[in-house]
Amino acid sequence: MPEVKNRQAVTGAQAVANAMRQINPDVVAAYPITPQTPVVEYFAQYVADGVVETEMIPVESEHSAMSAVVGAAAAGARAMTATAANGLALMHEIVYIAASSRLPIVMPVANRALSGPINIHCDHSDAMAERDSGWIQLWAENAQEAYDLTLMAIKLGEHEDVRLPVMVNFDGFIISHGVEVVDFLDDEVAKKFVGEPNPKYPLLDVENPVTYGPLDLYDYYFEHKRQQIEAMKHVKRVFKEVAEEFEKISGRKYEVLDKYMIDDAEYIMIALGSTAGTIKYTVDLLREQGHKVGVIKPWIFRPFPKKELQELLDGRKAVIVLDRAASFGAEAPLYEAVKSALYNVSSKPLIGSYVYGLGGRDIKIEHIKKAFEDAFSGDLNPDEERYLGLRE
Amino acid sequence: MALNIMQLATMFADKNPGITQGHRLCPGCAAPNVAKFALMTAQSLGYTPVVGLATGCLEVSTTIYPFTAWNVPYIHNAFENVGATISGVETAYRALAKKGRIVDPNKKYAFFAFAGDGGTYDIGLQSLSGAVERGHKFIYIVYDNEGYMNTGNQRSGSTPAGSQTTTQPVGKKLPGKVQLKKNIVEIMAGHENVYVATVSTSEPMDFFKKIEKALEFDGPAFIAAFSPCVRFWRVNDDKAVDISKLAIETGYWPLYEVERGVYRITKKVKELKPVIEFIKAQGRFRNLLKRSDADEIIGELQEYITRRWERLQILEEATKDKPIR
């Protein structure tokens, strides 16, 4: 394992901004929004101090942030932005255009509840609203992962077989503003890892003029969508390659799924983001009492790790899915996807859906225990959505 | 250097000026000429154009996959964001030039953004304003056909009072659009360090000169190009230039420029023709003319045009040799 030279206590926002500093993108266009703001502030300071060569565009809205990075990435630049919540929602239209134009933009997202009423705290409704936009979605549990995944996102998105934009999700405030211990790579190691960009069809190659964004009618639009579907199919393989390379330089191992105590687990809980850590701790507590419990946290939510989950969940007693977002009039997004994946496993586990933490509501160990206890007593109903930490 | 038509024809006799044949704009449309005039000027002065387009007629009709009627780098992103998109392209240019990647150091790049009035006066105004405020070096050209003509003549902030549109039609009860056209030139001139001008294809020399100024200006430029839509203005296919001339002669579309706050009228009209001549020449005002309150509405427009013309002359005199910065 490589020696840790640079261990710091920093906020998730600092960790992400530091990853951006090491990436040294050609262009960053960003607009501040709580709780992403410190990412932009730290990075703007790097620009002001000349420690990066990045040209920064202080745009007048998130819509323009995404529009400008689309322009910059199409031009041939390595381009990044960052956002949260309403900002991401404002970008929505162009989020799709970035993906369909196959521009490998990397965008850290400090996950926050979408209005209304307005709320600045963590939940996953912002990213979930973009889950079908054609972006790869990586999800970090803590500041360390937010840093690591931001670096890996560059290589993943820019890979020849992928060429898709990547959203790096980390929980607003909990991770973005919380101070944690992060081991940073040396600048040179990080820079070597992300490598030089290799743009495809750069607009500024004026000797070979290309046309971006034509009117694509029914005779070709479908074919272009099929290409996007295909690109997503390569993501898990490429992520594995990128993660293996990253492990060599960091000693930190990433896979499609983060698995904790699942080898003999009869009861498995699935969650995204920082809550997975609290679940791991709860698993330790319950294991001490003799319960065979474990937790799976998808590092990648889009593309959805269906096959991997099928293999791991087949034959377990129960699967409990925690969602930090609701899907009004339908099942919560992570639960829906997991449930659908379990349709054709040979031995279906019991399954239950728990929505928690909307608008930053704290998720406590007792809540997690309660959901596990429901599973222990066989009290799970696949068609019932339950709520943790809600006054009923 | 003042460009002339013979020189340009010689230069572009056997090559396309950025935009090419095979586009699917309506016969007689003014928009391709707006693009052609601008891009010919840039190239004849040694610039390499890179163009961004907002969704609209010019965009839709020139790039129907797998066909593109452009032989220069072209990007369309969405309707409301060509200002931001070209900001990104222009910024990438600076970043890549600095790092010695992709950009050819021996070329002078010129960044153009084209948008209709919908993408400029209405939905794209924020993106345009932001890009100009940030001072990106680009030339934004609105081909102003006074409505959402791409989708069949819906009202925009540029549609004049009395013009028939499908979203603010003349009805039994309501008189159609009564609001005056938004004065986009003054809005854009309100930004600092910007070159702003109006142009018309019916005055090509003035058009070329202003593009040249815009190219050489140290900052963003905004050019409003009068761009008749022969189809929805309900005039014959061959009338785009005639209508443009009438617009200038009546003072409906004054040709002027504002450079760092200094106003200059570039086409002096000794005596303005009455605006009714401009109105009567177009079918889009037919319903207005049938109304009992037509004289009132046209009278208001005439009053506005007369005052604006006077005001421009006062501004020209008052700001002469007094740039704001």
Next chain:
Amino acid sequence: MAELKNWKEIPIGGIIDKPATAKEYQTGTWRVIRPVYQPENCINCMMCWLYCPDQAIKIEVVDGKPKMRGYNYYYCKGCGLCANVCPKSNDKLPEEKRAIVMKPETDFQD
């Protein structure tokens, strides 16, 4: 029109990776009125060339000067703007004196 390609055969991202591919597209089929060039009346002022929205005017440079050489009917949509801006083709001139005459497409066989 060329045969439609499948998704593996086209560039990604909806990008058109070659310039000016629209030149293959024939817009001349839209034409209902045809401009007919009468070179004996032309003064080669280039107004038709300047205003043709479809770049359908053929130009040849002779001794450094541009000369009108008729139409590229593959593209000409027949809008008539060329005749309208032509100083030698106004309505007051008899047809045989004009440089450009607009004639119904049905008058022609090709």
Next chain:
Amino acid sequence: MPAKYFEIRWHARAGQGAKSASQMLAEAALEMGKYVQSFPEYGAERTGAPMKAFNRIADVPILVHSSVESPDVVIVIDDTMLGHPDLVTGVKEDTIFIVNTTKDIEFVKEKLGISGKICVVPATDIALEEIKRGIPNTVMLGAIAKVTGAITLESAEKRIRKTFGKKFSEEIVEANIRALRRGFEEVKCNG
């Protein structure tokens, strides 16, 4: 075996620097090779509004991301907040209170209405004397080092030199070190 985290809760008014103090504590603990968390509770605080910040310190990576409910230590930066019920929420029998105040332990005990361990330190006064500004952070770090042992005086000193050394003069750095030491020496506890 579930890991044991040492948990701290800070009470202050927005603008008094408790967030920075909690971060400095985390950094000092990091100097000792510990794993740390520091996070404030965010609302729409404006200057003067009561606020909370939290720390977790452990020998292993910290997994939990929920708020601190049963703190091992409660730090009160502003004694005008004594008596606020939030201060005693979730406290255990062995929870230690460290209060920045010029009042005595009995006064604090009465205000809090608890029977556990209470420590007092006139941190603002010390800060005024040493740093010439009423910012009690470094004094409180000294008191925490003495009372809890979660950080050492050496680790705090190292951290102060690193953090302040970048921004301030040697004089200010030394004044803060003196403030730190006085916090360590002058904190008084019952029991």
